[in-house]
Amino acid sequence: MKALLPTGDPAKLVAFGEVEQPRPGPGQALVKVEAFSVNRGEVFRLHGGLPGVGLRPGKDVAGLVVQAAADGSGPRAGQRVVGHPPGGGWAQYAAVDTDRLAVLPDSVSAVTAAALPLAGLTALRLLRTAGAMGGRSLLVTGASGGVGHYVTELAVAAGAEVTAVSATPERGRRLAEFGAAVVHDVAAAGGPFDTVMESVGGDTTARALALLRPRGELVWFGQASRQPAALDFFAFFEGPSSATIRHFHYEDFPESYAADLAALVRLVAGGRLHPEIGRLAGWDDTAAVLADLHDRRVAGNAVLTTGA
Template identity: 65%
Template sequence: MQRLIPTGEAARPVAFADAPQPVPDTGEALIKIEAFAPNRGETFLLEHPRPEWLPGKDIAGLVVQVAADGSGPGIGARVVGHPAQGGWAEYAAVPTHSLAVLPDSIDSAQAAALPLAGNTALRLLRTAGSLAGRRVLLTGASGGVGHYVTELAVGAGAELTAVTATPVRGERPAELGARVVHEVAAAQGPFDVVLESTGGPDLALALSKVRPGGMLVWFGQASRTPVSFDFFQLLDGPERVTIQHFHYAGAPYGPDLETLVSLVAQDRLHPEISRIADWAQTAETLVDLRVRRIRGKAVLLTGGAR
């Protein structure tokens, strides 16, 4: 079979290679992949790829071999999955606890855009707690996670302010019901909850806009700039603010994937996909994703071979 492997080259970070078809472990099903969606974090890992690492965590396709332990969906089921790695290929072995069956109303491209970004959004909002009637600030709002957080938070009754780098990148969050600004300094606080994903100087600035007793949840560093705090500046800011670090990871992912699939099927969640292309264009798409030429998600289809 064909799979994409890291090259370590910035201009063309992956290349096709022949590989044996994976052999599933006892609790894994073999999936024939129809679509996969790269994440921006994966583009950073491709700059200095670890030995033996095979990229690919967001996939959709068909079950062609059921798990040996009898768990999971049957042969021919259309599924969305979140393997630990190896999803940029014709086939992948995926733990059945991290699969969800797709209804006919959701195509593979939509489904592939769900796993990492959608799971992150769901779990992040659970961390934030009930949002009905609360004022929320979200930084990095135009990425894959940001669109899901925006739609889910507004749907839950939050008064959301979304920070995007440009007016064009803010169009979709505005359509979803957010108040859009283009720098953290322009956000009109105080906020009950701040969901911060850019790092660098934005985190400290966002923290200053939290109400006394409020919460800041730090879930990313998209700027790739380290965060530093001046303790004495914290003393001048709001009192009793909770700062919480968040990371989405932790299997099983299947139950949350089922929730995401249900929300899409009910027309309550809409994957924001700015590019759908043949997987022959993966390398170019990864570069565009890394330098932010893509809003929301990009999806690659394996149906048309290279």
Template identity: 65%
Template sequence: SIDAVTAAALPLAGITALRLLRAAGPVAGRRVLLTGASGGVGHYVTELAASSGAAVTAVSATRERGARLLELGAEAVVTSPEEAEGPFDVVLESVGGDSLPAALARLAPGGLLVWFGQASRTPVTLDFFDFFGGPAQARVAHFDYTRADTTYAAELATLVRLVAGGRLHPEIGSVRDWSRTGDAIADIRARRVRGNAVLTVG
């Protein structure tokens, strides 16, 4: 019921977004901070969380890259965790490096940070004295999208149903022939693709 290019954008990023939000728990009425939001997973998380009643603040490298996130339901787009007006009940962190401790500092007491990526490819240094002196009873959880109690097939069916019903809008920033896989990977790594990249065959 949806075209092949749109369907091809669903599997990894869409499933990761569904499972990430399940790991975060109910988000209706909660304030959510999402880093690395202009990537493939970020667009799905933003729309799914906002449609579930969350107030989402999206962190994007530039406001231009994050403009689409406002259309998908984000309450605000900022260019760094430090710029975000906290505190937040849930932080979904995908950048690593300096981003994680900065995002952690924005947690509300009893809040949860779910660490699901390392897009900066920069090691994280976390000062546990700062952590224990920060929000009371804050929690940090590591996320692995392969660990779930549902199957890929069931979640793909959910994603297709949402797209077909006009309730989910995959952001496809690049469509290229399979022969240009190397170029696509280089652009993704350099963060030149907003949303998902799709490769076509034949």
């Protein structure tokens, strides 16, 4: 079958290759992939050096179950699904653990569903980490990306007053429609905030932290700039005294991916979550879309279709 494989060339991170169709394990369904999305973390991994032997990118897929799991778990053949395999999703077929799959209702297309897994799971779990949002003030940095759009819409719906940082008004257009106050620099964000969700790194981390109220919490979930943060102990006394900085990893949760994917699908089907698909293309264009994502030319999620 056809699959996208790492090239090791930063100018064209992936290219089509022929690989063996996966043979599903007992607890895996075989999914014919119709659409997948690409994420910044995957771009970083592909940039990370030589193509890892056996590295098969692709964590977010949507498509049709063509073979149900042999152990009887999960969806039946013929059901449409969204899935979050640990890799191998940028291909015609993917074998996916049934506890990483959720069934799609007719109203949710494969394109919409493919935008959900990594970014949506992260947003859902960020909100779970931050706790009750009703009446709380929340600052989201790097908000124009995939995670930022989901977290903003869900936090506003939960009653938070959300301030979102995007590079330009255009990149923040949907965030404003979701009800966030959109600013284009942390310095313009105001505050103090009860919670900050920070994923940019570099000097943004310290600048966002400075806007926390005393004993507030910064949920630290990424470093999109790839620049580490530098923090000054003494600066905390000027505002975020006794603040908490909480490292966040979306994989480190007790809930199953299947349950949280099903929750995301329900939110979309119920009109309460609107994936922002800033780029939709055929999978021939994946390398170009990865470059656009890397260079901040995609707002929300980028989805590629296989034509299946």
